[in-house]
Amino acid sequence: MNDFLHIPSDLQNTYSGLIVLHLREALIPVLAGLVVSLPLAQLCVRFRWLYPPVLWSTTVLYAIPSLAFFVVLIDYTGMSETTVMIPLSVYSLVVLVPAIVDAVRSVPQETLDAATAMGFGPVRRYLQVQLPIAVPTIIAGLRVATASSISLVSVGMLIGNQGALGNLLHDANIYNRPVYAVNSVVTTAVLAILVDAALVLTRVLLTPWMPRGTGRAGRKTSGDRADAAVPALEESAR
Amino acid sequence: MIRIDSVTKRYPDGTVAVDRLSLEIPDRSITVLVGPSGCGKTTTLRMINRMVEPSEGTITLDGVDISRQPVNSLRRSMGYVIQNAGLFQHRTIVDNIATVPRLLGQSKARSRARARELMERVGLDVSLAKRYPYQLSGGQQQRVGVARALAADPPVLLMDEPFSAVDPIVRKGLQEELLRIQEELGKTIVFVTHDIDEAIRLGTMVAVLRTGGRLAQFAPPAELLSSPADAFVEDFLGADRGIRRLSFFPAQALELKKTPIVAVDSTAEQIAARTTPETPYLLVTGLDGRPLGWSEPEDLVAGDIDVARLLPYGRPFAYGTDSLRAALDGAVLSPTGWAVAVDDAGRAVGVVSQQAVGEAIRAAHAKGLTAAKVAG
Amino acid sequence: MNVLTFIHAFFSDGSHWHGYDGIPTRLTEHLHYSLQALAIAAVIGLPIGLITGHYGRGGNAIALVATGSRALPTFGLLVLMVMWLGFGLGPVMIPLVVLAVPPILVTTYEAVRSVDPSPVDAARGMGMPESRILLQVELPGALPLILGGLRSAAIQIVSTATIAAYVGLGGIGRYIIDGLYQRNYEKVVGGATLVAVLALVTLGVFWAVARVAVSPGVRRSG
Numbered sequence: 001m002n003d004f005l006h007i008p009s010d011l012q013n014t015y016s017g018l019i020v021l022h023l024r025e026a027l028i029p030v031l032a033g034l035v036v037s038l039p040l041a042q043l044c045v046r047f048r049w050l051y052p053p054v055l056w057s058t059t060v061l062y063a064i065p066s067l068a069f070f071v072v073l074i075d076y077t078g079m080s081e082t083t084v085m086i087p088l089s090v091y092s093l094v095v096l097v098p099a100i101v102d103a104v105r106s107v108p109q110e111t112l113d114a115a116t117a118m119g120f121g122p123v124r125r126y127l128q129v130q131l132p133i134a135v136p137t138i139i140a141g142l143r144v145a146t147a148s149s150i151s152l153v154s155v156g157m158l159i160g161n162q163g164a165l166g167n168l169l170h171d172a173n174i175y176n177r178p179v180y181a182v183n184s185v186v187t188t189a190v191l192a193i194l195v196d197a198a199l200v201l202t203r204v205l206l207t208p209w210m211p212r213g214t215g216r217a218g219r220k221t222s223g224d225r226a227d228a229a230v231p232a233l234e235e236s237a238r
Numbered sequence: 239m240i241r242i243d244s245v246t247k248r249y250p251d252g253t254v255a256v257d258r259l260s261l262e263i264p265d266r267s268i269t270v271l272v273g274p275s276g277c278g279k280t281t282t283l284r285m286i287n288r289m290v291e292p293s294e295g296t297i298t299l300d301g302v303d304i305s306r307q308p309v310n311s312l313r314r315s316m317g318y319v320i321q322n323a324g325l326f327q328h329r330t331i332v333d334n335i336a337t338v339p340r341l342l343g344q345s346k347a348r349s350r351a352r353a354r355e356l357m358e359r360v361g362l363d364v365s366l367a368k369r370y371p372y373q374l375s376g377g378q379q380q381r382v383g384v385a386r387a388l389a390a391d392p393p394v395l396l397m398d399e400p401f402s403a404v405d406p407i408v409r410k411g412l413q414e415e416l417l418r419i420q421e422e423l424g425k426t427i428v429f430v431t432h433d434i435d436e437a438i439r440l441g442t443m444v445a446v447l448r449t450g451g452r453l454a455q456f457a458p459p460a461e462l463l464s465s466p467a468d469a470f471v472e473d474f475l476g477a478d479r480g481i482r483r484l485s486f487f488p489a490q491a492l493e494l495k496k497t498p499i500v501a502v503d504s505t506a507e508q509i510a511a512r513t514t515p516e517t518p519y520l521l522v523t524g525l526d527g528r529p530l531g532w533s534e535p536e537d538l539v540a541g542d543i544d545v546a547r548l549l550p551y552g553r554p555f556a557y558g559t560d561s562l563r564a565a566l567d568g569a570v571l572s573p574t575g576w577a578v579a580v581d582d583a584g585r586a587v588g589v590v591s592q593q594a595v596g597e598a599i600r601a602a603h604a605k606g607l608t609a610a611k612v613a614g
Numbered sequence: 615m616n617v618l619t620f621i622h623a624f625f626s627d628g629s630h631w632h633g634y635d636g637i638p639t640r641l642t643e644h645l646h647y648s649l650q651a652l653a654i655a656a657v658i659g660l661p662i663g664l665i666t667g668h669y670g671r672g673g674n675a676i677a678l679v680a681t682g683s684r685a686l687p688t689f690g691l692l693v694l695m696v697m698w699l700g701f702g703l704g705p706v707m708i709p710l711v712v713l714a715v716p717p718i719l720v721t722t723y724e725a726v727r728s729v730d731p732s733p734v735d736a737a738r739g740m741g742m743p744e745s746r747i748l749l750q751v752e753l754p755g756a757l758p759l760i761l762g763g764l765r766s767a768a769i770q771i772v773s774t775a776t777i778a779a780y781v782g783l784g785g786i787g788r789y790i791i792d793g794l795y796q797r798n799y800e801k802v803v804g805g806a807t808l809v810a811v812l813a814l815v816t817l818g819v820f821w822a823v824a825r826v827a828v829s830p831g832v833r834r835s836g
Contacts, residue, residue, distance in 0.1 A: 326737075328831045329829070330831070337740060386736075408787075482787070
């Protein structure tokens with residue numbers, strides 16, 4: 001076990017230090033992506049013609065391999081954390097924009113009309129009606145985005161050891177010690193699962209109106225709506 | 239004959255959908271299962287084609303226990319029509335209808351020919367054959383559903399609220415179509431609805447089920463209306479069951495008065511001749527014999543009858559085909575209190591007062607006359 | 615825009631168009647890896663998704679498998695597989711398949727579940743066997759969504775298959791990895807552009823497949 005947690009000295013970091021670094025490199029981009037995608041999605045909802053071109057360009061951006069993205073950025077931001085985080089923010093944005101657009105659009109018109117009739121202004125209506133109803137879908141998008149982000153940080157290893165836990169992969173190669181690679185893969189996967197669980201918990205807390213528990217009932221009554229939304233995201237986002 | 243013998247359906251969570259239900263469903267007639275939601279009517283229907291398996295009891299078809307028959311061949315021998323038609327949206331209309339013949343191994347060409355034949359039978363234009371379901375209206379889709387169920391010419395037709403999702407006017411058309419098709423084909427139809435009017439309109443026999451899946455009454459519609467078994471059935475039939483029961487008495491029982499009818503071009507003598515003390519009004523008809531409106535005799539000036547000033551005549555009833563209910567309705571709707579009887583061509587053949595309709599109702603009740611179904 | 619300059623320089627360089635390191639060769643290799651990974655992922659994901667979706671059971675297990683597969687870092691998995699299994703195509707296929715199975719599996723499952731239940735009920739009531747209900751009623755209705763899942767898997771594979779170059783294989787990733795080590799940004803940008811173009815072509819292919827395979831009755835009503 002000690003062997004498993006041993007971190008080679010050339011990384012100049014501890015196990016927990018790498019974890020914190022990895023989470024920072026993965027989660028700040030998702031947060032940045034969320035902050036940008038909320039207004040962008042709102043624009044796409046407001047001006048319908050904007051959505052198809054946004055969707056097309058984001059699909060192309062999403063297809064660009066992360067490594068190529070990193071390398072191009074080295075010229076501007078050097079071999080730094082920032083270089084890793086900028087592409088990851090873009091990927092998060094790409095997943096989140098369609099998720100939010102679809103979620104906000106799926107709020108029934110009657111609900112919106114009812115809110116307007118009760119005297120909600122557009123801003124209040126967005127914040128207090130549309131956004132809360134969209135929460136499950138947004139979180140489903142965040143789950144896809146964080147999982148992909150946490151996985152992709154490791155690739156940063158290739159640009160001057162900016163891959164946090166991914167750097168262990170490099171050492172596994174040069175010292176020929178697979179245990180470092182196992183450590184990297186397992187720790188990254190566990191991180192991803194824990195963050196995913198935290199997001200699911202957040203959704204349950206934020207949406208007390210939704211049926212709890214797992215969907216064991218029949219068709220179309222599946223309790224876990226957020227999971228149901230994931231394929232739609234993957235469908236539209238990638 | 240389909241025989242349901244003390245059948246119970248209990249779900250794992252303990253809910254009882256159908257409770258010791260026994261019914262004998264007569265051949266070649268329409269049996270309607272009706273009741274409020276949760277009364278187990280759909281469950282009962284679905285047990286007949288084993289979409290739901292009963293917990294207790296048996297269902298036999300022509301004396302054979304259906305649970306001993308291979309489930310798919312049993313289902314192929316019964317047409318099945320559901321609420322939203324359940325058409326296959328990826329198949330054309332003709333291929334939708336051809337589904338069961340194809341399942342039974344018939345050739346594509348033969349199945350399609352049969353499908354086209356059925357389209358005509360259910361009143362669909364054959365030009366729709368190559369369309370997809372989304373290109374059809376709700377009522378047309380439902381006709382396709384019926385055609386699909388009839389495609390393999392099954393002796394039994396199971397219909398689960400087939401007309402509930404269409405608007406009232408379309409529904410009435412579909413109901414008439416079903417009665418017409420039934421007259422031609424004579425299937426054994428089990429029909430589920432929550433609409434008591436539909437049940438009374440279509441059913442040869444009506445089974446009223448109460449919440450919890452128990453049979454409240456099983457009777458022909460006229461009997462249901464005249465002697466409901468208990469307060470539940472009475473309540474379910476609604477407040478105006480007495481009026482609705484009149485649909486079972488033909489209007490022909492009425493004695494029409496033919497005197498107080500004058501054509502619009504009548505002379506003063508003709509008007510005078512048709513004025514009698516017991517009819518305070520005269521019905522003016524056009525030259526084609528169709529009613530135009532009522533007038534008091536003294537207001538009629540021969541050769542100068544102002545049609546616009548006539549009193550409206552309400553809704554006439556068809557003497558040959560309508561029921562006492564339509565006659566009463568006509569009398570109530572008419573400002574003069576007199577109903578107008580017309581023939582098939584819409585020509586006035588006589589008039590009848592509210593009192594006369596009332597007497598006819600009393601007479602009909604006294605005779606217990608329950609003639610065969612009368613439309614309207 | 616120096617990125618555009620790089621793109622222009624890369625594609626106008628005649629030496630990039632032939633030989634073992636030429637664009638046609640690398641493109642063919644890349645397509646080969648991608649198609650193989652997609653085929654394996656589809657063979658795993660489609661039947662499981664169809665059957666679980668048809669019976670409406672196992673949704674939780676599928677969500678769990680999907681979450682787990684998504685959590686596995688693709689690049690880390692590649693390095694680990696190479697260390698365990700040695701160099702070759704196998705160690706590359708494993709992370710690509712792990713990457714592609716969740717979208718295929720989850721979308722197929724959800725696509726079958728979201729098919730209008732009333733035609734399914736009608737089909738069952740007409741005496742259609744379950745296998746035919748799945749293949750002739752549910753599958754045609756679910757096809758647009760299923761193709762969407764395959765499409766997102768395909769695009770992810772096309773983008774990620776570049777990692778094959780890290781373990782000495784070919785494909786478009788060769789340009790990116792070599793460019794990184796040779797500090798030749800022209801190659802990196804050129805490789806990235808090729809991947810993006812391939813992704814767009816993939817979108818186009820799926821669009822065409824959907825035009826042909828999806829019944830007009832489903833396409834217009836859905």
